[in-house]
Amino acid sequence: MKKNNLFLKYNSIGKEELLAGRKVINSGSLSNFVADKSKDFYGGKNVNKFEKYLKKFYKVKHAITVNSWTSGLICMVGSLDIEPGDEIIVTPWTMSATVASILHWNCIPVFADIDKNNFCINTEEVKKKISKRTKAIFAVDIFGRQSDVRSLKKIVRGSNIKILLDSAQSPYAIEKNIIAGTKGDIGGFSLNYHKIIHTGEGGVIVTNNKYLAKRMKLLRNHAEITHNFKKNKDLSNMIGFNFRMGEIEAAIGIEQYKKLKLILKNRETKLNYLTKKLSDLKGVELPPISKNYNNNYYVYPIKLNSSLVQKSRKKIVSALREEGIEGLSEGYANLHLLPLFQKKIAFGNKKFPWSQNKKNFNYKKGICPIAEDFQDKSFFMIEVCMFKINYKLIHFIIRAFKKVWSDLDLN
Numbered sequence: 001m002k003k004n005n006l007f008l009k010y011n012s013i014g015k016e017e018l019l020a021g022r023k024v025i026n027s028g029s030l031s032n033f034v035a036d037k038s039k040d041f042y043g044g045k046n047v048n049k050f051e052k053y054l055k056k057f058y059k060v061k062h063a064i065t066v067n068s069w070t071s072g073l074i075c076m077v078g079s080l081d082i083e084p085g086d087e088i089i090v091t092p093w094t095m096s097a098t099v100a101s102i103l104h105w106n107c108i109p110v111f112a113d114i115d116k117n118n119f120c121i122n123t124e125e126v127k128k129k130i131s132k133r134t135k136a137i138f139a140v141d142i143f144g145r146q147s148d149v150r151s152l153k154k155i156v157r158g159s160n161i162k163i164l165l166d167s168a169q170s171p172y173a174i175e176k177n178i179i180a181g182t183k184g185d186i187g188g189f190s191l192n193y194h195k196i197i198h199t200g201e202g203g204v205i206v207t208n209n210k211y212l213a214k215r216m217k218l219l220r221n222h223a224e225i226t227h228n229f230k231k232n233k234d235l236s237n238m239i240g241f242n243f244r245m246g247e248i249e250a251a252i253g254i255e256q257y258k259k260l261k262l263i264l265k266n267r268e269t270k271l272n273y274l275t276k277k278l279s280d281l282k283g284v285e286l287p288p289i290s291k292n293y294n295n296n297y298y299v300y301p302i303k304l305n306s307s308l309v310q311k312s313r314k315k316i317v318s319a320l321r322e323e324g325i326e327g328l329s330e331g332y333a334n335l336h337l338l339p340l341f342q343k344k345i346a347f348g349n350k351k352f353p354w355s356q357n358k359k360n361f362n363y364k365k366g367i368c369p370i371a372e373d374f375q376d377k378s379f380f381m382i383e384v385c386m387f388k389i390n391y392k393l394i395h396f397i398i399r400a401f402k403k404v405w406s407d408l409d410l411n
Contacts, residue, residue, distance in 0.1 A: 002324035006396050008388040012197050012256060012263065020251040033244040035222040042217065046250035053254055057172075058182050060206040062213035065250060066220055069168050069190035069203035071243035073101035076164050076186045076205060078237045079215040082107055082135050085356025088164075089129045090138040091121040092336045092371045098140060098166050099335050103346050105237060106353040107135065108361060111336040113368040119301065119332075120147040122370070127155055133357060136162040141170040141180045143381075144296035149183045150176075162186070168203075169385075171196060172260055175293035182206055186216075191249070196263060196296060196385060197256040199249040220244055264296045270389050271297040277398045281405050283309035299329075300382040303374070311408050317380050319408060323400035327383035331375035336363045 024030065024046060032044025042048065047065055054063035066072045077088070084106035090099055092111045099109045112125040121139045137156065139147035152163050167173070167181030168190035174180070181187030186209070189195075191202030207213050215234070218226050223240030245253075272295075275286045285303040287295055304313055317328050340346060341363040344354045354361060365372060387393065404410075 002322065004324045004396065006324075006393045007326040007386075008393075010386055010388050012259065013252070014255075014259075016255040016258070017252045020255050021248050024248045024251045027247075029247055031244065031246045033221060035225060041221060041226075043244065043250075044247050046247040046254070047245055050245075050250040050253050053257060054204055054206070057257060058179060058206050060182055061208045062206065062210070064205040064207075064213065064216050064220065065245040065253070066203045066205065066243045067245050067249075068201045068243075069188070069192060070097040070101070071220070071241065072188045072190075072203035072205045073097055073166065074104050074241070075216040075219045075243060076188065077101045077105050077107065077136070077138075078219050079186065079212045080135055080162055081160070082237065083356075084353050085133065086135045087131060087133045087357070088136045088138050089121075089126055089134060091140050091142075092334045092368045093119055093142060093332050094140040094166060094335065095168070095333070096335060096338075098138060102138065103353065106347070106356065108353055108357055109335075109341075110134070110361070111363070111368055114371045114374075115148075116370050118145040118147075119143055119374075120145060121152075123148050123151040123155065126152065130155070130161070131359070133359075134161055136164050136185075138164045138166065139184070141165060141167040141173060142298075143301050144170050144173050144298040146170065146173055146175040146178065146180045146293070149178060152184075168192075168195070169298040170296060172264060173294060173296050185209060186212055191253060191256075194385060196267070196298065197260050199245075199252045199256065202245055202249045202253060204253075264294065267297050267384075267389055268294055270391060270394055271295070271300060271384065273391075274300070274394050274397060277394075278401055281401060282410055298385050300384045302380055302382075304378045304380070306378060309410055311410060313377050313380055316404065316408065316410075319404040320400060323403060325382065325397060325400050327386050328380060329383055330380045332379065332381070334368065334371055334375045336368060337365060 032040050034040040051063045086107045087110045088102045088107050089110045089112050093114050102109045110129050112129050113122045115122045119142050141147055163184035165181045165184040165187035167187055170180040171189045186207045188205040191199040193200055219240045220243040223238040272289050283305045317330055344351045
């Protein structure tokens with residue numbers, strides 16, 4: 001593998017974040033959350049300021065900060081009207097925390113295949129998976145693209161099925177004037193260090209539903225003890241946690257969000273340029289460029305057409321690595337094939353929560369053929385979220401791809 005110093009570690013933290021963090025440290029108030037009936041139940045000065053900023057930024061009625069996006073996912077599912085053995089439809093292409101949050105509340109993940117064009121949940125497959133016990137559709141806005149929220153809303157119209165949006169990888173991705181994460185019943189974003197902007201760890205939940213917002217705020221801060229002082233008469237699933245964001249993270253989050261739109265614009269401009277320059281490569285499908293949406297390029301996804309490319313994905317990716325390209329990954333994730341689902345063992349050894357539903361759930365290979373084909377042979381990506389994106393790096397990648405295509409006689 002050729003060595004180079006072009007793949008520099010991406011860092012979105014600057015002097016503004018350092019100053020904001022230092023100010024909090026100097027104040028001595030690193031967290032102001034208390035699980036009692038005071039105003040501090042909802043956090044301190046910076047947490048409240050950050051949530052107010054986020055409501056305006058995402059044009060929503062409620063924004064709730066949490067200490068990690070996994071915490072946010074757990075709050076989202078727990079806020080729903082659910083019972084053990086209920087079903088939530090979800091994509092197999094997501095981080096494991098999405099499906100773990102479903103199991104956490106003793107519900108059953110039902111996997112629907114992905115869309116071959118944008119890698120998000122396939123709405124036609126969702127229709128086939130709905131049952132009398134379906135309580136939600138958990139769509140994931142993956143790689144910086146958006147799920148088809150309009151179609152999902154049509155599917156659930158007239159029912160009590162909720163739409164949850166995991167937009168961890170897609171902050172402020174806009175498609176057909178819809179901001180990712182904002183048009184379902186609940187959505188949200190990660191602030192983990194591996195994302196485009198971050199606070200080290202953290203997450204943001206957004207909703208326009210007052211009732212669900214209240215329940216998520218209770219779950220964030222030890223809900224089980226709040227019934228006497230928060231006028232909360234609904235006891236269902238009110239077993240809470242310490243999911244509270246600290247004041248330092250909130251202060252840093254405000255500064256990061258101030259930069260987000262410019263960061264996204266710079267990334268999109270440079271990576272769209274990469275797409276244009278690689279568009280003549282035979283047998284690959286690159287991220288589309290469209291005026292209908294912005295692509296924040298959490299990763300740079302590439303699909304191989306096996307009928308046009310006579311070399312294996314493994315051989316192509318290996319050759320690209322030899323040319324010095326870092327951050328290459330073959331496939332993504334097929335969570336339905338994890339041992340957890342193959343054996344149906346989550347809590348204890350007696351197949352709970354599957355034992356709470358009479359249906360025979362199938363997690364065998366073959367239930368998500370598009371996702372499985374991509375995983376096995378026809379998809380790879382560059383994890384561009386890891387690196388500082390500049391034109392010097394882009395031109396290096398262009399040269400490497402064109403050399404590999406020439407060396408392997410792919411054109």
